[in-house]
Amino acid sequence: MSLNFPITTPPWEVLALVAHYLDPKTLAIASCVCKSWFISMSSDHLWKPICNTHFPNLHFTDLGEQVRHVPYHRLYAIGHAAAKRRVQTPCKPKLSLNDLVFSINIRTKSSNIVTIAKPGEELIFDPNEVFKFDVDNVNYECSSMAAALQDVKITWNVVLSGWKGVFTMMNCEGKVSFSPGAEGWFSEELPSPGCCSGTVASGVVADLTLGFCSRRESGVGKVKVDKVSVGILSIVNWRYVSVDDGLRYLQHFLVPCDD
């Protein structure tokens, strides 16, 4: 029987012996070579000790009958994937700050105090730092009000550049004292991303700080808004989330999921 390739293929007994000298990865690849190699390279006899060594946590003996039908090479494959997923680092965000515009509006009953539309690229940030940005050059001036606290309404929207999408970070009411040096802090719970079940809270809030200039810098009878800071704060550890985590959060609401 002549064949059009040299007949030097390893006899199965040789394969069976050599298989004991192969690491799991090579065994798995070798089982894709051809059908007879599959039989030699994926036997339980070979894979059982490998599985027990690498994944002693996958000891299923107490499940009895059902488990004996799972080949050990399959058990190894799922063990390997499971171990890998546990240490997986999240992917790079698809969004960058350059894709976003922060729109902030703070108003009293009678007037707008702050209206800002700040493109993300103008925000100063360090990728290793946190998702918290000071929006400077606000410079809004208004009459000082000697009375205690004033009602304000705060809206913070994040717009995907080109008006492709919008996400409302904060839309709330609060009180702040309109006097020099005063500072107001506002927060609102952020929704859980749609892909994960809504029963788990998101654990993050939108955070905004409004600060007025000191008496020296203000005019007579006036206050100046000194700064507005916005950020995403985790209420689990009371720290601002990283820039990447913030972008990954926003991505759920601004970028369509790949199906």
Next chain:
Amino acid sequence: MASSSTSVVVSNKEKENKNTKKVTLKSSDGESFEVDESVAMESQTIKHIIEDGCANNEIPLPNVTSGILSRVIEYCKKHKEAAGESEPSVTSYTSNSTTNPLTEWDTEFVKVDQNTLFDLILAANYLDIKGLLDLTCKTVADMMKGKTPQEIRETFHIKNDYTPEEEAEVRKENQWAFE
């Protein structure tokens, strides 16, 4: 007629005795090889035959051809010499090089065509010579490591008898190994 060969120097006497005792191994194709018993006993299989007293004069080895048998004997001789001559302390600690002299010899020994290599594996298994089995199997194993299935097929001249669907299926099962 100095028959009073009492053991004055034990090791030398033992060595002399061993040197004179020989066995004959007969290959499947009828060729006979005379070797020192100590060399032949590198093979656990032959060792059991001799110890069980079934040796007579010739030990037939129907599974091993003369070509392979002569190589196996060469291996056993070389390794027996090396083990006998050197004391453990000398080989292990005085040599600064990471390879011991036999590693190089072994590497040359397995530079043979695939068929011969496979026959050596089978012979080492049948004759139960651990060192030779390790050496030959590791050589073949190294020929498979780090290769894709197609490269392995080319190395060993194997025909792929999977249908494209079957191949995709088995690759998927083993996806983790390809990453």
